[in-house]
Each structure stands twice: as structure tokens, then as C-alpha cells.
Amino acid sequence: MEHKDYKSVGKAYRKKDSMQLLLGKPVYVDDITPDNALVVKILRSPHANAIVKNINTDIAKKIPGIVDIYTWEDVPKNRFAIAGQTYPEPSPYDRLILDRHVRFAGDAVAIIAAEEEKAALKALKLIKVEYEVLEPVLDFRTAKDNTVLVHPEDDWFAPCAVGGDPKRNLVASDTDVHGDIDAVMNDCDIVLERTYHTKAYQQAMMETFRTYTSLDRYGRLHVISSSQIVFHVRRILSHALNIPKSRIRVEKPRIGGGFGAKQTAVCEMYPAFVTLKTGRPAKIIYTREESQIAASPRHEMEITVKLGANNDGTIRALDLYTLSNSGAYGEHGPTTVGLSGHKSIPLYTGNLEAHRFSYDVVYTNHQAAGAYRGYGATQGIFAVESIVNELSEKLGMDPTAIRDKNMVREGMVMDAYYGEKANACALDKCMEHCKKIFDWDKKYPVRDMGNGKVRSAGVAMAMQGSSISNVDVGSAMIKLGENGTYNLTIGAADMGTGCDTILAQMAAECMECSLDDVSVFGADTDVSPYDSGSYASSTTYLTGKAVEMACDDLKKQICTIGAEMMDCDTEDVVFEGNKVSTADGKKSVSITDIAYKTQVNSKYTGIGVASHTSPVSPPPFMVGMVEIELDKYTGKVDIIDYMAVVDCGIPVNPALARIQAEGGIVQGIGHTLMENVTYNAEGKPIESSFMQYKIPTRLDMGSLKVEFENSYEPTGPFGAKSIGEIVINTPGPAIAHAIYRATGKWYRELPITPEKIAMDLIKDM
Amino acid sequence: MEIQITLNNRTIKSNIEPDCLLIDWVREHGCYSVKRGCETSNCGLCTVLLDGKPVLSCSMLAVRANGHNVQTLEGLQEEAKDFVEFIADQGADQCGFCNPGFVMNTISLLRENPNPTDDEIRAYLSGNLCRCSGYEGQLRGIRNYLNSKNK
Numbered sequence: 001m002e003h004k005d006y007k008s009v010g011k012a013y014r015k016k017d018s019m020q021l022l023l024g025k026p027v028y029v030d031d032i033t034p035d036n037a038l039v040v041k042i043l044r045s046p047h048a049n050a051i052v053k054n055i056n057t058d059i060a061k062k063i064p065g066i067v068d069i070y071t072w073e074d075v076p077k078n079r080f081a082i083a084g085q086t087y088p089e090p091s092p093y094d095r096l097i098l099d100r101h102v103r104f105a106g107d108a109v110a111i112i113a114a115e116e117e118k119a120a121l122k123a124l125k126l127i128k129v130e131y132e133v134l135e136p137v138l139d140f141r142t143a144k145d146n147t148v149l150v151h152p153e154d155d156w157f158a159p160c161a162v163g164g165d166p167k168r169n170l171v172a173s174d175t176d177v178h179g180d181i182d183a184v185m186n187d188c189d190i191v192l193e194r195t196y197h198t199k200a201y202q203q204a205m206m207e208t209f210r211t212y213t214s215l216d217r218y219g220r221l222h223v224i225s226s227s228q229i230v231f232h233v234r235r236i237l238s239h240a241l242n243i244p245k246s247r248i249r250v251e252k253p254r255i256g257g258g259f260g261a262k263q264t265a266v267c268e269m270y271p272a273f274v275t276l277k278t279g280r281p282a283k284i285i286y287t288r289e290e291s292q293i294a295a296s297p298r299h300e301m302e303i304t305v306k307l308g309a310n311n312d313g314t315i316r317a318l319d320l321y322t323l324s325n326s327g328a329y330g331e332h333g334p335t336t337v338g339l340s341g342h343k344s345i346p347l348y349t350g351n352l353e354a355h356r357f358s359y360d361v362v363y364t365n366h367q368a369a370g371a372y373r374g375y376g377a378t379q380g381i382f383a384v385e386s387i388v389n390e391l392s393e394k395l396g397m398d399p400t401a402i403r404d405k406n407m408v409r410e411g412m413v414m415d416a417y418y419g420e421k422a423n424a425c426a427l428d429k430c431m432e433h434c435k436k437i438f439d440w441d442k443k444y445p446v447r448d449m450g451n452g453k454v455r456s457a458g459v460a461m462a463m464q465g466s467s468i469s470n471v472d473v474g475s476a477m478i479k480l481g482e483n484g485t486y487n488l489t490i491g492a493a494d495m496g497t498g499c500d501t502i503l504a505q506m507a508a509e510c511m512e513c514s515l516d517d518v519s520v521f522g523a524d525t526d527v528s529p530y531d532s533g534s535y536a537s538s539t540t541y542l543t544g545k546a547v548e549m550a551c552d553d554l555k556k557q558i559c560t561i562g563a564e565m566m567d568c569d570t571e572d573v574v575f576e577g578n579k580v581s582t583a584d585g586k587k588s589v590s591i592t593d594i595a596y597k598t599q600v601n602s603k604y605t606g607i608g609v610a611s612h613t614s615p616v617s618p619p620p621f622m623v624g625m626v627e628i629e630l631d632k633y634t635g636k637v638d639i640i641d642y643m644a645v646v647d648c649g650i651p652v653n654p655a656l657a658r659i660q661a662e663g664g665i666v667q668g669i670g671h672t673l674m675e676n677v678t679y680n681a682e683g684k685p686i687e688s689s690f691m692q693y694k695i696p697t698r699l700d701m702g703s704l705k706v707e708f709e710n711s712y713e714p715t716g717p718f719g720a721k722s723i724g725e726i727v728i729n730t731p732g733p734a735i736a737h738a739i740y741r742a743t744g745k746w747y748r749e750l751p752i753t754p755e756k757i758a759m760d761l762i763k764d765m
Numbered sequence: 766m767e768i769q770i771t772l773n774n775r776t777i778k779s780n781i782e783p784d785c786l787l788i789d790w791v792r793e794h795g796c797y798s799v800k801r802g803c804e805t806s807n808c809g810l811c812t813v814l815l816d817g818k819p820v821l822s823c824s825m826l827a828v829r830a831n832g833h834n835v836q837t838l839e840g841l842q843e844e845a846k847d848f849v850e851f852i853a854d855q856g857a858d859q860c861g862f863c864n865p866g867f868v869m870n871t872i873s874l875l876r877e878n879p880n881p882t883d884d885e886i887r888a889y890l891s892g893n894l895c896r897c898s899g900y901e902g903q904l905r906g907i908r909n910y911l912n913s914k915n916k
């Protein structure tokens with residue numbers, strides 16, 4: 001689709017905060033909040049499932065420096081959810097700040113408030129707890145209808161009907177069918193059925209969870225938190241603490257990474273409770289261990305896919321059943337699972353005659369899961385893309401050809417994607433482009449390098465969404481300053497992604513000014529217009545559109561003021577960036593003069609505001625190809641090259657879009673080859689530090705190349721769709737495919753470690 | 766106990782607990798660029814220079830720096846400035862939390878080896894984790910910086 005050339009949009013500007021970040025300026029929670037706040041520490045359960053029979057804090061409280069210690073008896077008794085979602089949340093209200101029933105090894109038992117850390121750490125050891133240890137549910141395959149209930153309590157409450165039933169350990173359950181799936185399946189030449197298993201990866205953002213709270217000069221609770229969702233945090237705290245939302249203000253400074261982890265209010269309630277109790281500032285900084293064992297990792301999923309095709313490679317039917325492990329609490333459980341089907345099946349809209357997607361989300365006594373970049377789509381795409389690779393290998397067809405034959409193309413209606421039409425889709429071009437830069441035809445054949453080393457290649461496609469349709473709200477407020485510059489205020493959260501900058505680029509485009517003339521502020525519940533927050537790939541697409549609309553609003557006002565100053569009708573003037581002129585070009589007033597006019601004898605605010613929501617969630621698309629070298633003696637897999645081509649509509653800032661893609665690919669490589677979350681027989685987590693939980697270093701990712709194929713999304717700002725999440729979805733299936741090519745074995749459970757490969761290959765030797 | 770450390774050219778006498786870690790000591794003295802990412806010497810975020818050599822301040826007692834020279838990014842702003850612009854041009858600063866440790870170690874690399882190959886860069890910086898950028902943009906930035914200098 002044709003579109004005009006942009007001045008600011010589409011340019012690789014530096015991030016507005018680049019120099020502050022690169023030169024190490026104090027911009028994060030722990031840098032900007034006072035050191036003399038009370039130190040908050042959490043005593044955590046060593047048991048996966050237990051009742052606190054007795055808890056004695058008397059001795060611990062005698063330690064000099066201990067201000068107070070709180071237990072389940074001290075906290076409000078109403079249940080709430082800590083998932084950052086639009087109200088009423090699809091996640092069940094199944095939490096208390098401290099519960100007598102602890103449901104995973106790491107669950108909170110007591111809150112300690114101390115003058116200094118040492119005292120708090122000492123107190124952790126001196127609190128005496130007597131537990132009644134219960135049998136835990138540790139295998140999510142046996143959780144449904146297990147006699148052991150993770151949530152036996154009667155005050156469990158689901159604000160939305162999502163098919164949950166705590167008496168069956170069910171968080172959610174549903175089925176979606178389109179067409180006569182069984183009849184089509186029966187009519188297919190070939191039917192494959194396979195089961196895939198992905199794990200509960202940690203986001204492992206470098207800045208752990210952390211929050212500072214104090215009472216402000218009006219006695220309101222002021223929360224400064226490393227959060228993607230300031231407005232949701234305000235509501236969650238109000239529910240948790242039983243205080244009105246009007247008494248709470250939440251803001252976020254710079255965030256040291258989130259990737260969805262900070263879309264859950266993991267730690268905010270603890271210091272907030274301490275501040276309300278003591279009236280004093282309080283701060284909690286999670287250790288890396290806490291961020292590994294009591295955080296909000298990905299939902300572990302086991303996905304059984306049935307695929308029906310003809311011998312010529314026509315994919316006619318897909319049937320998915322997803323079992324998702326929500327862990328001890330239900331945060332994001334009912335929603336993540338949906339993406340495992342709705343954002344995988346539509347990739348094959350081409351010839352699909354029928355599909356079915358059903359799921360169960362279960363409680364277990366594992367650490368509660370949450371939101372992680374990809375949000376269920378990653379798990380579903382691992383399954384669907386893997387089975388399509390299995391099909392092509394079985395039929396002896398080139399896997400890129402089988403995709404060309406079946407993939408969704410522009411203009412198609414995607415039945416498995418809520419009947420949405422693919423208005424902007426360059427997936428076919430991504431495939432062609434990626435094949436070319438990767439040199440697919442040369443690299444796809446397996447090459448024996450000698451010394452037991454083999455080179456091979458794999459491929460996968462991916463999609464995601466752009467915001468949650470009919471739910472998410474993006475907002476922006478833009479204010480004219482007296483020297484003709486602008487302040488853009490948003491409620492979305494830049495967590496390193498660069499959204500402050502790309503939104504400013506859009507504002508500069510609209511206001512026909514330079515990027516330097518737009519200052520950005522976000523996010524603060526007292527100041528920002530309401531925005532759902534930065535998640536669900538919504539910020540560029542939704543908040544971006546809101547920026548465009550807010551600018552239109554302001555431009556109208558500027559023209560009205562200009563017209564009044566020139567004594568003519570608003571219809572007779574035009575906005576020209578640094579001035580407003582009459583249509584005939586004879587008269588004009590500068591933007592500076594108009595700005596000053598708003599400050600004298602004025603009835604105009606000089607502020608444009610807009611909120612936006614979308615009835616659709618246009619998917620970005622992507623193709624990823626990997627070349628590996630596999631050592632048949634040790635099972636070690638080296639990534640040689642990872643190349644990807646992304647269709648995110650029009651990239652607003654190509655440099656930042658590329659880094660998003662590269663960062664997502666490397667996370668995906670980690671999940672596929674090394675990252676794992678495991679528990680011992682009693683349900684204690686093993687990978688409690690970066691000693692055991694290995695994320696990729698720069699020696700583990702080969703070399704990356706990311707390019708773009710643009711489409712133009714008519715409902716997005718300047719043709720843009722999202723980029724942040726989709727980028728994590730291709731490495732799993734592409735690498736598993738390459739490993740099959742090298743070894744002849746399909747690995748359907750992640751991660752695929754050297755041990756697994758070597759132990760299998762030894763049998764063949 | 767009493768120690769004396771020269772921090773970014775300023776000599777500071779201070780009374781510390783014997784178990785005080787160097788990272789906490791430098792942050793207490795206003796060097797907020799020094800970040801803690803892991804506590805277990807795995808991430809490199811806490812890198813400072815001790816007598817010019819990079820060390821992990823999370824895994825070193827402050828008392829071991831007694832009588833020595835400690836530099837953090839606060840003290841190397843000028844040296845960092847030229848080079849980090851190239852990282853900014855790639856957009857590879859991202860969340861920024863890992864940046865100070867990465868910048869400190871890169872400074873140290875370039876002092877030791879002013880013209881490193883890509884593999885030497887990867888090897889030297891392999892202890893600096895970054896969860897956001899995917900590393901490739903950091904490499905491109907360093908490469909562009911070196912190219913601009915060698916012009």
C-alpha cells in the first residue's frame with residue numbers, strides 16, 4: 001500500500017535516554033529513592049504446600065533495628081489478583097498479601113520491616129514457624145481433578161467466567177471449534193499427532209523486582225516501582241490493602257527490563273503494607289534468588305497437535321489441546337493459554353478447512369506463572385511450527401515450500417484469529433527475503449564437516465498481535481510549551497524498548513517539528529492519562545495511534561487560536577508546523593506567539609488529549625532461519641547464523657525495531673538450548689541463581705541478521721504494527737528443526753541440551 | 766574497621782563493617798552507576814576498575830580495596846563518551862541496566878587491545894550479560910567506533 005514519506009517516523013533516531021543510560025546516571029528505582037527507607041524482607045516457605053500452624057516472631061522482633069514483623073494474622077482478608085490486566089481481570093482473585101496456606105516453596109510467610117538489611121536478615125532466621133506440611137501437586141499432568149487441592153478455600157473468586165473451578169484445580173478451560181474438524185481429519189491423506197513441552201522460563205531482566213513506597217505530603221501512598229503497568233498497580237494495591245484508589249499514586253522511573261515480568265505486581269504490596277502500617281518510607285529489592293523462585297515466569301505448557309494434510313502438502317486441519325501450568329496462583333493463566341492456539345493456527349489459514357483448539361489451565365504447587373514476551377504464542381508456535389516441519393520432512397518436501405503453499409496471505413480472513421482479516425501481511429515476502437539472505441537452498445542440505453561435526457539448518461514462521469482488541473486503551477496528552485515545543489505525557493511504560501522515543505517520533509511527525517522539540521514523560525498515575533500499560537504488544541500500535549489523535553486535537557486548537565489572532569475563520573487557516581497561516585499564505589502567526597497567547601487572556605489549554613482502543617489486533621509476521629553446527633560426540637549445538645525477516649508494518653524506528661528482534665531471538669535461543677526450570681522431589685526450585693539458570697552470553701548466539709519487509713497496517717499509526725513480542729517465537733521450532741536435520745531425532749521437549757543429544761546419539765554409535 | 770580507598774581520584778577514609786562488599790561501598794559513596802544483577806559473579810553488571818583492572822565488585826570485600834584505586838563509570842565519563850555514542854546509534858542501550866558494567870569492561874578491553882577482532886571482543890565481554898539487546902548491536906557499535914577511529 002502506498003504511503004507518503006515521513007520525516008521523523010521511519011528514522012533510526014537514538015533513544016531519548018541513551019546518554020543517561022550509557023553513562024550510568026542514576027535513573028532507576030534504587031538510585032533515585034532515599035537510602036534511609038525501611039528495608040523490607042520476606043520470609044518464604046521452604047515447603048511447596050503447607051499450612052502455617054504457628055508462627056512466633058517474638059524473639060526476632062527483639063533484634064535491634066527490627067521495626068515490625070507481620071504475619072497472615074495482620075493482613076486484610078480479601079482476595080485479589082496481582083496480574084496487570086484490565087478490570088475486571090480474567091485472572092482469579094486467589095491471593096492474600098500473606099496467606100496461612102502457603103502454596104509453593106518461596107511463597108510469602110512473613111514481612112519484616114527493619115532499619116537496616118542486616119537486622120532483617122537476622123530476623124529471617126529467628127522467626128519460628130511450625131508448618132503442617134501437605135502433599136504437593138508437582139506434575140501438572142496430574143493436577144486436574146487431583147484429590148489434593150491447591151486452592152481449597154471458599155472465598156476464591158473469578159471476576160470473569162473463564163471456565164475455572166478450584167475444586168478441580170482448574171484455573172480456566174475452554175474449546176473453540178471451526179468447521180467439522182473430525183470429518184476433515186478423516187478425509188486427509190496423512191494425519192500426524194505429536195506432543196510438545198515448553199518450560200517455565202524466567203524473564204531474567206537484569207534489574208530484579210523492586211518498589212519504594214512512602215506517604216506524600218497529602219498523606220497519600222506514593223509508590224515508585226519498576227513496573228510496566230502503573231495504573232493496574234494502583235488498582236491492585238487498592239484491592240490488596242483495602243484503601244481507596246484515590247489515596248494511591250504510582251509512578252515508574254526507568255526500568256531495567258521487564259519482558260512481561262513486571263506486568264504482574266509481584267512485590268509492590270509488601271513495602272506498601274509496611275508504609276501504611278508504620279507511616280514510614282519502605283523499600284523492597286528482590287534478590288536474584290527471589291526473582292528466580294518467587295516471580296512470574298512463563299507458563300509451562302504441554303501441547304498436543306494433530307495435523308491433517310494431503311500428500312501434496314496441503315494443510316487442511318489443525319487440532320490443538322494445550323495443558324498449561326499456572327503454578328500456585330492464577331495470574332495470566334486464563335489469557336496466556338488462548339494465544340497458544342489463536343496465534344499459531346492462523347499461520348496456516350491458506351488451505352485450512354477446520355480447526356479445533358481446546359485447553360485446560362491448572363493449578364500446581366510450583367511458583368506462579370505470569371506474563372512473558374510471547375505470552376502463550378511462543379509455546380503454541382513451537383508446537384505448530386515443529387509439526388509442520390515434521391510433516392515436510394515426512395513428505396520429503398522443502399519446509400519453505402510447504403509454508404509457501406499454506407501460509408496466511410494479505411486479504412485472507414483468519415478463522416482461528418477471531419475472524420479478523422489480514423489487512424497487512426508480508427509473510428510471503430518475509431519468507432522469500434529470508435531464504436535469499438540466509439542462502440536457504442545451500443544451507444538446508446546437511447553438511448558433514450569432519451571431526452564429527454555436522455552443519456544443518458531449520459526454519460520457522462511466527463505471528464503475534466498488536467494490543468488486546470476491544471480491551472486495551474492507549475492514551476496520550478500533548479501540551480504546547482511557550483517556545484513552540486511540546487510535552488508528551490503517556491501512561492505506557494518504556495522498559496528499555498524505546499517507546500518514549502518512538503512515540504515522540506510520531507508526535508514530531510504530526511506537529512511537523514524536530515524530535516528534540518518533543519519531551520516525553522511517563523508514567524505516573526497522578527499525571528498520565530489512563531493507559532492499560534506496556535504489554536500485549538500494544539504500545540506502538542495503540543498508544544501510537546493515541547499520540548496521532550492527541551496531536552490532531554492540539555493542532556485544531558492551535559489553528560483556532562491562530563485564526564483568532566489573525567481575525568479570520570478557523571477553516572481559513574492551515575497548520576504549518578512552526579506557524580499557522582491563512583490559506584492564501586498572506587498572513588501568519590508563529591507557533592511561539594500562539595503558545596504565548598495561551599498564557600494571556602486565554603480560554604485555551606494548549607493541550608491535546610486522546611484515548612484509543614481497537615476492534616482488531618493486527619498480527620505482525622516473521623520468518624526465522626538458523627544454521628547450526630552440531631558436535632555428534634558431545635551433543636553441543638553452536639548457532640552459526642540466525643537470520644530473520646520481520647513484517648511489523650512500517651517500522652517507526654528501524655534501529656530500535658532491529659534490536660527488539662535481535663534481543664528476542666537471543667532469549668529464544670536461551671529457552672531452546674539452555675534455560676530450564678526444574679524442581680526437586682519436594683517441589684523446591686533448583687535454578688535459584690544465575691549459577692544454575694544460564695542465559696545466553698555473547699558466545700552463545702552466533703551472528704544475527706535481521707531485516708524487514710514492510711506492509712502498511714491501515715488501523716495503525718503511520719502503518720505500524722507491533723514488534724516487541726513476536727521476535728521471541730521462531731528460535732524454538734527453527735533450532736529443533738536444525739537439530740533434527742543433524743541428528744535424525746525430533747526433540748519435542750525444551751530445552752534441548754547437549755546431554756540429551758549426546759545420550760541419544762551414543763545409542764546409535 | 767578503618768579503610769582508605771581512592772574512588773575516582775578522591776581519597777576517602779571510611780569506617781566499615783568487615784563484611785561490607787565493594788559494590789555497596791561505592792554505591793554508598795554516590796556511584797550509582799554500579800549495578801547488581803546477580804550477586805553471584807555471573808552477570809558483570811557490577812564491574813569496576815581496581816588499579817585499572819576490571820573486577821566484580823559484588824564479589825569483593827571493600828576491605829580488599831583498602832589502599833587501592835577504584836574507578837567507576839562516574840570517574841570515566843570522558844573516556845566513555847565517544848565510544849558510547851556508537852552504541853546509542855545502534856539503539857543497543859535498551860533498558861540500560863547492564864550498560865555501565867558493559868562500558869567499564871569495554872574501556873578496559875580497548876585499553877588492553879586497541880584493535881580487537883570480533884572474536885576477541887566477544888571473548889573479553891563474555892562475562893557481561895545483557896538480556897535486552899541480543900549483543901549483536903553492542904558488537905556493531907564497538908566495530909563502528911573502531912572503524913571511525915582508524916579512518
Ligand code: FES
Nearest residue numbers: 802806808809823
Ligand atoms: S552483580 Fe556482580 S557479577 Fe552480577
Ligand code: FES
Nearest residue numbers: 860863895896897
Ligand atoms: S540493556 Fe537491558 S540488560 Fe542490557
